[in-house]
Amino acid sequence: MTSLPLSQLLLHVATAVQAVRDGRSLNDALARCPAEARPGTQALAFEVMRKLGAAEVLRRRLVPKPPPPFVDALLLSVLALMWPGEEQEGAEVAVDGARYAPHTLVNQAVEAAKQRARASASFVNAVLRRFLRELPAQVAAALADPLARYNHPRWWIERLQADWPDHWQALLAANNSRPPMTLRVNARRGTPEAYVQRLAEAGLEGRVAGPHAVVLAQPTAVQRLPGFAAGDVSVQDAAAQLAAPLLIGDGLPAGARVLDACAAPGGKTAHLLELADLDVTALDSDPNRLARVRDTLARVGQRATLVAADARDTAAWSQGRPFDAILLDAPCSASGIVRRHPDVRWLRRSTDIPTLAALQGELLDALWPLLQPGGRLVYCTCSVFQAEGRQVIDAFLQRETGASVASERPSPGHLLPLADNPGEGHALQPGASPDGFFYALLTKS
Secondary structure, eight states: OOSSOHHHHHHHHHHHHHHHHTTOOHHHHHHTSOGGGHHHHHHHHHHHHHTHHHHHHHHHHHOSSOOOHHHHHHHHHHHHHHSOOTTOOTTOEEETTEEEOHHHHHHHHHHHHHHHOGGGHHHHHHHHHHHHHTHHHHHHHHTTSHHHHHOSOHHHHHHHHHHOTTTHHHHHHHHTSOOOOEEEEOTTTOOHHHHHHHHHHTTOOEEEOSSSEEEESSOOOGGGSTTTTTTSEEEOOTTGGGHHHHHHTTOOOTTOEEEEETOTTOHHHHHHHHHSOOEEEEEESOHHHHHHHHHHHHHHTOOOEEEESOTTOHHHHOTTOOEEEEEEEOOOOOTTOTTTSTTHHHHOOTTHHHHHHHHHHHHHHHHGGGEEEEEEEEEEESOOOGGGTHHHHHHHHHHOOSSSOEEEEEEEEEEOSSSSOOBSOOOOOTTOOOOOEEEEEEEEO
């Protein structure tokens, strides 16, 4: 995974874990990590995030009084990495091809402590060695706590129990798994079937998983993907690939005005332009994130009008011109993509959900008047929470009773990141293993 000593990686992992516990995203923390340490740190940090609940329970059992923040983060990191899992063979911990014996993790954690908190090195050693001595009993006792058993906050567990009483345990387990690497083949450059052959010629294995989707047997660096730099293919989950075809439907006229609201990082914007000749406005409130849309479009050889603005402040950016179609990929909890962003569950709070749902409703109310009569609006979120999907749309349809009435058309509804993917219907092939999403298609009468 890396030639750096494990103690150095554990230093960076603990720093990242401390950042997440302070409310910063793991991506931001990893961006601050030295380039040579980033791949190994990311692999270990992702593993820690998937087992952080168990580590929290263990640390409280072993050390009831929290130690200083960095020491606490280091202990949590190593306890998470030593937590027994089904994927581990024997007593070793395996992370992305690197294998670590538990005693090696302890020794290297002590070395890491000596570099950042020397006075606590003996304490770290004593706590971790006690855990190894008492491992079966400590693990059994910890599993009595749902935080350790499911590695999610209690409020998250309870919300899934209420929203998906038949699937909540499977959803929690899916969040702790590793996601597939799914590609979107540029419809202007080829087909998924042809691209699978290109992969085979490059020594990579993939299979068709949708009208434009290919799932790799094993994740790989994008530099190895044939034609990636030329824009022949992009990385995009199968669920996210439903947005553009759903908005275009049976076809939009050439040059139709389309708004992609909350467009960054630009995957859906690019997909729209790969499928049809459209006049697309890509809107995002963050100029830095909007730059990613520009880069994405440049790689696939497409153009759009880029606008940095709050979508709700339509007077500031819309110029009063209506759109034929609107894609609203609304800000949300990201509860459907936890397997890709395992820190999300630890960053979110239960109070975030009603706040986000209110924002989603405000965006719908603001953008709906910009839609032409007869036009189409696709609302989507990468969330499995009903409060950010079905309930938002039902509330909007209750409000929208004026002359320009909204009507809901057949659409995927809630998609769940499960093998059998229960939901309200979808257009994905079996085994696509999509992220969790919600889709609703509205038309204006």
